[in-house]
Every structure is written in structure tokens, then in C-alpha cells.
Amino acid sequence: MTPSAPADPRHTEADSRVGQPPQPESVAADLLALLSSNAPSAAFSNCLADLQALPDRMTRKPGLIELARMAMGLRNQLDQHEQRERGMLAVIESAQDLSARLDLPELLQAIVTRARDLLRANLCWLTIFDADLGEFKVVVADGAIATRTGKMTAKRNLGVAGIVMTTRMPFSTPDYLHDNRFAHDANLDDIFRDEGIAALVGAPLIWNNDVIGLLFVADRYHRTHTALNVSILCTLATHAAVAINNAKAFSYAQSAVDRADEARAELERHTRDVQAAAEAHERLTSLLARGASLSELCQSIAQLLQGSLLVLDETHQIIARADAPEYEGHAAGQYQPYGSHSAALTRALSESRRAGRSTIAYEAGGELCRAIAVIGGDGALGAVLLFRKEDMRDSFVRTFERSSSIIGIVLLSQERMEASRSRAMSDLLQTLVSPRLGEPTLARDRAERFGLDITRPMVLMLVDVPHVEPRFFAGRLRAELSVPGMVLDEVDGVLTFVCNATHVQGLSAALETHLRRNAATDFCGVRSRPVDSATALPARYAALRRALLVVGRLGMRGRIVAQSEMAVYSVLFESENGASLTQFLATTIGAVVDHDRKRGTALALTLLAFFDNRQNASVTAMQLGIHVNTMRQRLNTVSTLIGIDWNETHRALEVHIALRLWRLGVTATPEDEN
DSSP: OOOOOOOOHHHHHHHHSTTOOOOHHHHHHHHHHHHHTTOOHHHHHHHHHHHHTSOTTOTTHHHHHHHHHHHHHHHHHHHHHHHHHHHHHHHHHHHHHHHHOOOHHHHHHHHHHHHHHHTTOSEEEEEEEETTTTEEEEEEEESOOSGGGGGOEEETTSHHHHHHHHHOSOEEESOGGGOOSSOOOHHHHHHHHHHTOOEEEEEEEEETTEEEEEEEEEESSOOOOOHHHHHHHHHHHHHHHHHHHHHHHHHHHHHHHHHHHHHHHHHHHHHHHHHHHHHHHHHHHHHHHTTOOHHHHHHHHHHHHTSEEEEEOTTSOEEEEEEOTTOOOOTTTTOOTTSTTHHHHHHHHHHHHHHSSOEEEEEETTEEEEEEEEEETTEEEEEEEEEESSOOOHHHHHHHHHHHHHHHHHHHHHHHHHHHHHHHHHHHHHHHHSSOOOOHHHHHHHHHTTTOOTTSOEEEEEEEOTTSOHHHHHHHHHHHOOOTTOEEEEETTEEEEEEEGGGHHHHHHHHHHHHHHHHTTOOEEEEOOOBSSGGGHHHHHHHHHHHHHHHHHTTOOSSEEEGGGGGGGHHHHSOSSSHHHHHHHHHHHHHHHHHHHHHOOOHHHHHHHHHHTTTOHHHHHHHHTOOHHHHHHHHHHHHHHHOGGGGSHHHHHHHHHHHHHHHTTOOSSTTOOO
């Protein structure tokens, strides 16, 4: 609303001069007073109206009216100069903001607020063009009432945005909703109705001949903006474009600085890693050069890589382990050679052998298991597993892989030393159990190299472990059993041990524990009585070989039987020929065996089952699938053949032993093939 003009004291004084026409000097003075006091336009309009109301007969009336109009023109020029001055100040402040402010949202908000104040508009907003979506999005707004105004989007080919985008020139309309010079956007029109927008002017944000955004001012009444207003809006739009591109350039520069910092940090980290890898390689090489043991190497590697380390042989059995002092993982301790992760480990080692690199085998309990195959000589020597909470950088992975090569050198060296030692031990053992002992002094010297004194009492032990390659298992036992003076190797497919009698109990206990842990209860073994002379070992070996067969056939597995515990079978163990054994069977059960062979009966098997079932006829009949009366008839026939006292205590043991030996294949008559 235009404020009403205050009462002019000079005009009042002129009106008081009744009958006297106003003088040009007094009118000019009044107009100057209005200009000097920066009176509003209404005051000049009132003055002009008063002059026009004077009688036409006054000769000076036209001059006075022209004088008032000149004053009004001067007043308008002053207003324009003031508006230009405000526009220039706004442009200067905006330019200062461009150099002083780095925060883009804050800078754009300042431009929008300044444009709204300068043009005395109801609201103002700024949009940025999204090239991917092909639309303008509002990023900052000032003076909006509706919530949707600050979230507006405008298609590039609709509304004022489409015209400005096409012409790259500012565009204004006094009545947006009823302007038919452009295609309307229904959603945008709804927002403008909610906001009450009528007049609108938009200016493009241009950078490098591309429209990157739009700056709008709007009013809730019909209004036509002057060229000066549009020019100021265009200038502020240019400043906004500069601000946006400055922000982008600053962002790019900051990103470049960040990338440079990251590259520098990565280079420094890589340099440290390379230095650490070189130091680790030097340390491991030094340990290898001075002949460090496998356990020392593993401990050093575990400390370098901050984890738990396992070294496996070719059957995935653990042969060495080490943990970093501060590492708290448990996955290495829970490793099982053929556990739930066996398939994954096998695949990883297969991939490692193919690629020549380590690989992640599996994850367990929050720990990663990195595996690498150890290759040496003509094949695989084993594997190395590293357990850590997280994976390592590439340089440390390389250190781990180089350390596996050093472990491979140690394993290959141990394998060759073990092969040489195994050959020497095998030759010695073959010499001791062979009927031809050779030169006693030479045999004694060779035995002393392994801590065995053949001049003192010795014990011979034979062990059969099914489903295991004996020579390989013998090598494992030599590495794991720490019994002094023990000579061990595979002889004719059976594990053969010789040690001094003073160490036999420790050897038996350690051996049984190891066998139960690795071969379940499927093994069987025989331990001889002490032998005073090495010359008696061949005969004792031959007897134990026969005993081992019998022990296995009798089902005595899962333990090592002492020869003294088998005295009842001494007729078999101590016989150096089969004649006495055949005579024993013929005398005891020969008649029963002959009866079965001639008549096709099964009295011997029935009698053996009867003894095995604790002489219980009912249980035996049920086991054989015959009636109990049939069982009694067969026992009566046995009594007829070998005498009615076969069930007496003094004969029952002999008959049972004879039946066992017959079942194992010992003949009851010289011509019996069964």
C-alpha cells in the first residue's frame, strides 16, 4: 500500500492566503522541501492534484503543473538511482561472499535471501539441473509457505524452466498460472496454487555455455518486473553459477588432495611393509643358516605374522605348531586332520599347488585359515596353515609364502636326513633279526649310533597296523616317539622294534597311546621276553611272527600282548618245527576233525562255539541256528569220539586251544589241507 502523504505546512500557509493565487517561487520551494525530505510519491501526487484544481484563468497554472511534474520525474530518478545503488551493493556483497565463503549451501542461501530482499519479492528459490534425470531440483528456498515448495522438481521442457533452458535468457510472467506461452507442468501448477504464486521471473545459471541451474523470484500478486530487477537477478544467478562451479572445483581439488594423501600413506605403508618383509626374510634366512629347528622357525614366523601357525605333513597330521605371544585365537588348537574343514582344506591346498600361492581355506570361530602347500623334491612335503582374525596385506602374504619355502627347505632336509637314518636303521634291524648276524663288533658299533646296547638284555616287539602303509608309519613313529635306544622300522610289512629291556615299559605305553590316537583299536602287537644275546633275536623274531598272526586271528586287538601272557600258546610260539604241533592237535581233536571230513559234519565248529559261549548249550544252539536237542546230540557224538572227559577242567583247556589252532589253519594230521 502506498503510504498517505503528510500534511504540507507550506501548502496550508498558501491556502490561508484567501484570494491570492500561488506563486511559482512558493510552489518550487514546496517541491524542493518534498524532495529534500524524501517524501513519498503520494505527496508529489497530492501537490500535482492541488495545482491541477486551480482555476484555468490563472495564467501561471500550466507552468506550475509542469514544475510539479518535473519534481515527480526527479523523484523517480532518485528512486531508480537508489535501487541501482542497492543492486550494486548486493552484487558487491555477493561477490565478496564468493571469495569469503566456502560452504556452498550457506552461500546459495545468502544469494537467494539477497535476491528476494533486493527485488522485494514474496519468495525466491534456486534449482540445479540434474543431467541424468533431465530435471531441475530445488536446493535452497526462502519465503516459502508450503512444504512442497522446497522439494520442487521441474522438467527441462516444461514451464518457465523449459523456456529459460531453451533460450538461455531470463523470462518473466505477471500471471504464471494463466500464461499460455509455455507448456505447463500439472504438479508444478498445484504447488504454485498452494503457495499462491502469481508473478514469476527466472534467470539461468550459465557456465561454459551450459545452463546448470535456475534462479527464481515470485510474488503472490500480479507484478511486472523492471529491466533493472531482471538484470540484478541475472547477475546474482551468475554469481550462483560461479559459486556452484567453485564448489565443484574445490571438491575436485579436495578429492585430488585426499587421493594424493591416500597414495602417500599407501606408499609409506608399502615402504614399511617392504622393509618389514626384507627384515623378516633376513631373519628367517639367518635362522635357516645357523640350523634352527622347525619349531624355532615356526615360532619366529608366528611372531612376525601375529597369528597361530601349523605345519602339516602330507597326511595333514600336525608336525609343528607355534602361536604369537599376544594372539588369542583358538582355531589352530581345534584343528582336526580329518575334521569338518578337511574338504575345504584339501581344495585350498590343491589350488595352492596349482597356482603356487597361498589361499584362504576356511573360516572358523571368527578366524581365517590361510593355507599353502609345501613343495620339495619330487612332490608335496606337507602344508603350512596360518590362523588370524583378519586377512593380511599383500606384502605380509608374500612373507608368509616365502616363509613356507624356508619351512619346505627344513622339511626336505629333515626328510633326507630321516631317509638316511631310516636306511641305516633298517639295515641294522635286518641284521639283528636275520639268521646271519655278521660281524658282532660291526653290529655293536652300528647299534650304538642309535643308542642301542646289544650286549645288554633286549626286547623285540612286532606290531601290525592294518590299512596303514608300514614304512610311512614307521617314519612318523620315529619322529614322535622319544624312547632312548630304540631301533624301529618296517620289516616284511610289520612294524618291528628293538630296544633295551630297561626302556620297554616306556616304549609300550607311548606306542599304545600313539596307536590308539591315530589307528583306533585296530592294531595288534606282541612283545617278547628279554633276550640276553643278539644271536637269539632271529629265533625270537620268527616265533613272534607266528605269534602275531595268532593274536590277530584270536581278535586280541587294541593292545600289545606280552609273550609271558601267552604261555598257554607256547606250544605254537616255541616250536621250531610243525611236527609237535600237529601231534598235539591229532591227539586232542584229531578224531573229531576226521569225523567232520569224512561225513561232512560240523562237530569241530559246534564244539568251538560251545567253548566260546562259556559252555552254554542253549546260547550256542541259538547262535548256530539249531535246536538245543540237536546241540546235545552233537556233544554226545564228541564224547564218543574223544572221550567223555573232554569237558573236564584238565582237558577242556587243551581241547579249546586245539580247536582255536585248528581254526587258525594248523593241521591236525600231516595230510590235512584244511
